[in-house]
Amino acid sequence: MFVYLDNNATTKVADEVLEEMLPYLKEEYGNASSMYEFARKPIKALERARAKVAGFLGAAYEDEVIFTSCGSESDSTAILGFLGALREKRDEVVISDVEHPAVFNLRKPLEKLGFKVRVLPVNKNGLVEIGALREVISEKTALVSVMYANNETGNLMPIAEITSLAHEFGAHVHTDAVQAAGKIKLDVTRIPVDMLSISGHKLHAPKGVGALYLRRGTPFVSFLAGGHQERGRRAGTENIASIAGFGKACELADKFLPYENSEIKRLRDKLEKALLEIPYSYLNSDPDSRTPNTTNVSFEFIEGEAILLSMSDKGICASTGSACSSESLEPSHVLLAQGLDRKLAHSAVRFSLSRYTTEKEIDYVIGEMPGIIARIRSMSPFWHEN
């Protein structure tokens, strides 16, 4: 059996999304910047997709949506584009200790630009607490950028409270919502962030397309030199096929939100409960404030890569917080930030479901995991059965 439980890494392109894309990969290949009739369909597709994404995010204006190539580009575009245009005398940026590298690794470039970067700690469940922001925010704060949902734990951060507190101090707010989009309802009218990043391939659109929500009136300068595309805010010929697919994917995601928060959550909870019945396993995600599709569990005494490869032998795909799975020698900075012991960070496995996950698949994983964990543990010098 093949079971894909790594949907926070990437997702399967939905059939409906592919259908939407195909005409622009085949006959309708015109450049949306061209002046002839042949460009009309691509132009229409671009604007139709923009309307869908704007609707999906609850944006007041369609032109608040800028298409990019990915979530990382959206993050850099937002943070550097905003700070580059800022004319106020504010020189501090606040991020959290568990940001995705797309934001976390901007610390040095921002310091080089003369900004002081303040990093908010998280509590032992990996959540940013509003009190932490209250301690550092001031009239000097230019921007607060805290992720909506964490990619490794699925934890949902208190973005509504963060936004209103930041706005009280006149600071702007960006949020990386790549892992929240399609899992919980996003609404930039209800939670008035100034900028928000999303990515196509995390919600059943293809890789290579993302979007940045940029509220009208937010200071912004494009950092990509080039043409006038996206109203001069993101140069480069539009990736029409992927953008069309992205629009469709957002429309579908909206439709599936209730399913995501009932059925997918039920399957995730069922899986999580079974995993936590394995001796010496621990939940690394917050039990409550979390996206409905994600769970992160550590299996003590063993290392994540060995677990993943054994799972892979059974056809099961997931991720680990262990260093061994990457070029890095350090385990997940997210799990370390929440105070997890290094040895437990090395043994963390993330399972992330999607609307294509079936109960049969979850039952299969529940059946296989105890044996996989027992086999790896039998090789560990720290495991003693008794």
Added chain:
Amino acid sequence: MWDYSDKVMDYFRNPRNMGELPDANGVGKVGSMACGDVMYLYLKIDPKTEVIEKATFKTFGCASAIASASILTEMVIGKTIEEALKVTNKDIVEALGGLPQAKFHCSVMGSEALEAAVNDYRGIKPEEKEELEGKLVCRCFAVTDKLIEKVVRENHLTTVDEVTAYTKAGGACGSCKNEIQEIIDRVNKGCCGA
């Protein structure tokens, strides 16, 4: 995803000589759980001939750490201690049909475990061994100058990145990178006479 050789995957899936050895008279324990891998090597050595009669392992770590330990046990069984100590990390990599460079430290761990087990058999205590092992260079991963010198010499390493791949030294905070470069320069100067 690592591009592991079929042999690495085979030794990971079907580890040979896995488990504790109740009658071991030399046990080598290297690595730390916090760093992500730990290897225990158990040797049963005939005191008269100094031939390794049995060797087993237990490993906390990734597939390549498990495979390195497992194949090492096969490589040393039947050898005398002196012969076994000639097995280098390079030999382990070769026996495994290659390792991704970032995983070379697993093979280095194998040869360290072997040395530690022989020291244990010879009654050299870990404290004395520490003196033999030299000065701590990388504090994050507890790597000494002696180990760095050894891998640089045996594997003809020329860059800090290579040393990190072989020993993990410099792979976390990076504050020891200059010191690693100095060791590389020193060793290479010595061997090439440049």
